[in-house]
Amino acid sequence: MNGLLRAARRVSSPFLAAILTVAAFLAAGAAAGYAAGNWTTSGVDILNPAGQQFIISGINWYGFETTSYVAHGLYAQDYTYILNEIKQYGYNTIRIPFSNEMWKSDPIPGSSRVSACPQCKGLHSRDILALIINYAGSIGLHVILDNHRSEAGNSNEANGLWYITTSKNYYPESSWMSDWIHIEDWVHGVKQTEGATDTVTVNLNASDGYPIVLGFDLRNEPHTVCSHTGCNYLGGSTWGTGDGIDPTVNPNPNPFAPSCAATSSCHDWRLAAERAGDSILGEAATNSWAYPLIFVEGISQYPTAMGTPASGPYDFYWDGGELLGVNGNAGNPGGPIVLNAGGNASSLGPAVNNQIVYSAHDYGPSVYAQPWFNTSTCYASGCSSSSLADLWETHWGFIDTANVDPVWPGHSSFPWANTGATAYTSAPVWLGEFGTGNSSSDLVTSGAGSEGQWFTDLVNFIQSSYVLTNGNNSGISVKDLNWTYWALNSEDSFALLGTSYTGLANPEKEYTFLCVDQQGPLAIPPGTGTGQCGSSGVLPNPQ
Numbered sequence: 001m002n003g004l005l006r007a008a009r010r011v012s013s014p015f016l017a018a019i020l021t022v023a024a025f026l027a028a029g030a031a032a033g034y035a036a037g038n039w040t041t042s043g044v045d046i047l048n049p050a051g052q053q054f055i056i057s058g059i060n061w062y063g064f065e066t067t068s069y070v071a072h073g074l075y076a077q078d079y080t081y082i083l084n085e086i087k088q089y090g091y092n093t094i095r096i097p098f099s100n101e102m103w104k105s106d107p108i109p110g111s112s113r114v115s116a117c118p119q120c121k122g123l124h125s126r127d128i129l130a131l132i133i134n135y136a137g138s139i140g141l142h143v144i145l146d147n148h149r150s151e152a153g154n155s156n157e158a159n160g161l162w163y164i165t166t167s168k169n170y171y172p173e174s175s176w177m178s179d180w181i182h183i184e185d186w187v188h189g190v191k192q193t194e195g196a197t198d199t200v201t202v203n204l205n206a207s208d209g210y211p212i213v214l215g216f217d218l219r220n221e222p223h224t225v226c227s228h229t230g231c232n233y234l235g236g237s238t239w240g241t242g243d244g245i246d247p248t249v250n251p252n253p254n255p256f257a258p259s260c261a262a263t264s265s266c267h268d269w270r271l272a273a274e275r276a277g278d279s280i281l282g283e284a285a286t287n288s289w290a291y292p293l294i295f296v297e298g299i300s301q302y303p304t305a306m307g308t309p310a311s312g313p314y315d316f317y318w319d320g321g322e323l324l325g326v327n328g329n330a331g332n333p334g335g336p337i338v339l340n341a342g343g344n345a346s347s348l349g350p351a352v353n354n355q356i357v358y359s360a361h362d363y364g365p366s367v368y369a370q371p372w373f374n375t376s377t378c379y380a381s382g383c384s385s386s387s388l389a390d391l392w393e394t395h396w397g398f399i400d401t402a403n404v405d406p407v408w409p410g411h412s413s414f415p416w417a418n419t420g421a422t423a424y425t426s427a428p429v430w431l432g433e434f435g436t437g438n439s440s441s442d443l444v445t446s447g448a449g450s451e452g453q454w455f456t457d458l459v460n461f462i463q464s465s466y467v468l469t470n471g472n473n474s475g476i477s478v479k480d481l482n483w484t485y486w487a488l489n490s491e492d493s494f495a496l497l498g499t500s501y502t503g504l505a506n507p508e509k510e511y512t513f514l515c516v517d518q519q520g521p522l523a524i525p526p527g528t529g530t531g532q533c534g535s536s537g538v539l540p541n542p543q
Contacts, residue, residue, distance in 0.1 A: 037205075037290035039214050041354045044400050044426050044479050046293065049210050055466075055519035056214070056430055056482035058093030058144070059086055059496060062489060065097040065148035069125045070109035071132060072489050073501040074117040079132050082501055086488065087139050089496070089504070090515055090524035090533075094141060095432060095484040096129070097148035097220065100171045103179050106195030123199070126192065130200040133187075137203055137212035140522065144295065144484070145183060146217035146432070147176070156221035156319055160236030160300070162272055163264050172264035173272065180216060180276050184283050184292070187213045215293025217432060218276050221320035221361060222269040223300035234309055237269040237299045239325025240335030241309050251333035251408055252418040256345045269299055270325060270335045281352050282342025291352065295430060296337050297359040298323035298396065305329040316370075320361040320432070323396045327406050334406030334414060338421035351420030357482070360396035361433040364454035366442070373449040379457045379542035381475030386449075388457050389474035400465070400478050402426040428482060434458060435486035435494035438506035443513060445543050455513070457542040462517045471541035485514060511536040 037049045048054045061082070063072035073082055086094060106124045114120035120128050133143050149157045150164040150171035157164060163173045182192055191198035206212045222237030240247055243258035243266045255274035260266040277294040284291050297320040307313045308331070315324060328334030337356050342349035365373040372391055376384040381393070393401065402425045406414040416423040436442045436455040445453035460472040465481040490497045495505040496514075504510050515524040515533035524533040 037211060039211065039293050040291070041293070041357065041428050044402075044428050046214075046357065046428050046482060048208075049290070053480070054092075055480055056093045056144075056484065057091055057518040057520060057523065058095060058484035059091045060095045060097070060146075060433060060484050060487040061086075062097045062148075062487055062492075064102050064125060064129060065099040065152065066154055067152045068109060068113050069102045069105075069107050069152060070113050070120070070128055071096070072491060073497075074114045074120055074128075075112060076116050076490070076500040077502065078117045079120070079128075080135055082488075082497075083132065083136050083139060083141065085497065085501070086136075087141060087522055089510055090518040090522055091485075092140075092142060092518075092520050092522045093144060093214065093484060094136060094488075095144045095146050095217065096132070097146045098129070099148060099152045100150045100176060100179050101152040101169075103183070104171075104175070104194055106192075124196045126186070126196075126198055127200040130186075130198070130202045133212055134200070134203045137206035140207045141212075142206060142210075143213050144215060144217055145187075145213060146220055147180070148220040150176070156223065158225070160223040160225045160319075161267070162219040162222060162237070162269070165264050173261055173266065174264070176219075177276055177279055180218070180280055181283050183216065184280050184289075187211075187292075188287070188289055211290065211292070213292065215295055215355075215357070216280060217295040217297065217359060218273050219269075219297065221297060221300075223319040231301065231314070233301060233303070233312065233314060234267060236267065238267045238309060239270045239299050239302060239322075240328060240333060241268045243268040243271055247333040247335070248409065250415070250418065251328075251335055251406070252338065252415050252421075254343065254345065254348055254419065256343050256348075270337065273337060274339065277337070277356075278340045278343045278349065281339060281355065282349055285341040285349065291341075291355050293357050294337075294339060294355050295357045295359050295432070297321075297361070297432065299325070303329075303332050305331045307331065317395050318361050318363055318370075320359070321395060323358060323360060323399060324394070326358070326399060326404060328409075329407060330409060333408050336404060336406050336414075336424070338416070338419050340419060348419055351422065353422045353424070357428045357430050358396065358399050359430045359432040362392070362396075362431060362458065363434060364436055364451040365449065366437060366451045373454070375448050377449040377453060377543070379460070379474060388454065389461060389476045392458075392461060393476045393478075396429055397476060397478055399427050400429040400481060401476065428480075429478075430482035430484070431462070432484055433486040434483065435492075436509075437493055438495065438509060440508075443506075443509055444540055448543065453543045456540050459513050459517060459539065460542045463539070466517070466519060474542070483517065508536040512539055 151169040224236035255271040273296045301314040302324040340348040377386045464472040465478040
């Protein structure tokens with residue numbers, strides 16, 4: 001998402017005995033897909049390489065995906081100043097969007113775009129991104145790299161896909177895949193030469209000793225393209241349609257098998273995400289690198305149990321937020337993400353479990369007046385047909401509440417073993433984007449179906465996944481949700497930072513709302529003093 005186009009978008013002997021013990025431990029780790037330095041997952045939790053829980057409490061900082069080819073704000077402040085603010089305000093992770101065009105062409109951003117960053121002047125885009133990643137890691141922040149779109153621009157890719165093959169802009173799937181491989185190399189210190197030769201080497205580890213880059217958000221907001229004449233589900237990003245492999249016969253195929261992958265004509269986002277994830281993990285295995293986390297977003301609509309991919313009817317949700325396809329329904333086979341280390345059309349590498357994180361985006365009525373925003377909108381499960389908690393559970397929360405149970409119509413169980421995968425009932429969920437404006441009504445409810453109601457209730461819902469109170473109990477047992485707020489940028493209508501990237505656009509949004517969901521050692525401490533969480537008031541209860 002990008003604030004410039006928000007109004008247009010929708011919706012892991014004693015001496016001899018010791019050696020054998022260590023060898024057995026290492027063998028077990030290799031079989032499970034672990035390696036030294038891995039960020040991994042366990043159930044709904046993300047774990048750092050020491051095996052300790054890490055909850056993403058982060059912020060989006062955009063710009064590299066736009067025609068500026070660089071993070072916005074460097075015309076006002078140096079990148080070190082902005083990163084220090086991110087840490088000061090209690091965030092532990094930055095989601096950084098980029099475009100394939102930026103990655104490949106690696107231009108020198110215009111001097112006016114980096115006028116407040118002396119070190120950036122004359123550098124190419126990748127080198128500036130490397131500076132940001134390196135300094136972020138040095139102060140204990142982590143990074144998720146987000147492939148936001150193909151050609152440089154604002155918002156998500158207009159065609160709803162992870163590639164574009166027009167005569168003007170040609171970024172086929174093969175290019176998208178190779179870019180991810182090169183990015184995996186780059187974050188491990190391998191300088192790249194495409195467009196320009198890198199001069200800044202990316203550091204691998206942050207000050208905490210763990211890889212700065214947690215992992216990769218494979219594509220921003222895959223979706224169906226809709227117009228005044230209707231929506232073409234099969235023409236955009238689908239989930240589980242198989243791309244020529246009949247999902248009623250095999251809903252869990254080798255993702256490299258569809259021939260459309262070679263011609264950039266695929267539409268099944270679930271299989272494309274597996275191809276990219278498998279390739280990234282295969283590159284890591286080849287180089288004996290720790291596996292990164294693989295973040296996979298949802299789509300925007302999915303056929304109902306009475307519907308078909310070709311003709312619907314469909315369940316509609318936010319772009320990138322529709323994860324119903326993971327389970328499927330009585331009329332459409334489910335398709336959870338499963339991963340392998342490498343593969344091709346004839347064979348797959350070993351199964352890799354515990355590296356997948358599902359991602360959803362969620363917004364309020366200021367972005368689009370969805371039908372669930374009405375005079376009956378309420379918070380708790382079962383409160384009405386427009387219960388926000390039920391809406392969130394249905395579309396993405398079920399993955400967090402151990403309700404992954406994919407349907408294969410006509411069969412008693414899903415064929416997990418087709419790719420060697422281990423069955424799972426839950427996985428971490430990451431709200432990669434959610435945001436609101438800076439007026440009082442954007443934060444606090446002004447009635448059922450309002451922007452403020454949605455924001456207050458979502459902050460409470462996330463909070464309930466850490467600490468359950470009488471006020472935030474939705475009746476849905478979510479646990480340890482991960483999130484990154486949209487967006488840091490001063491120029492955004494949902495801005496966290498104030499004018500010229502200094503201070504806060506609205507301190508109440510930070511010190512009453514977002515801070516209550518921050519987790520980990522960088523979180524703003526509670527209290528009523530200046531700069532403390534609660535200093536601008538107590539988080540209101542849900543509607």
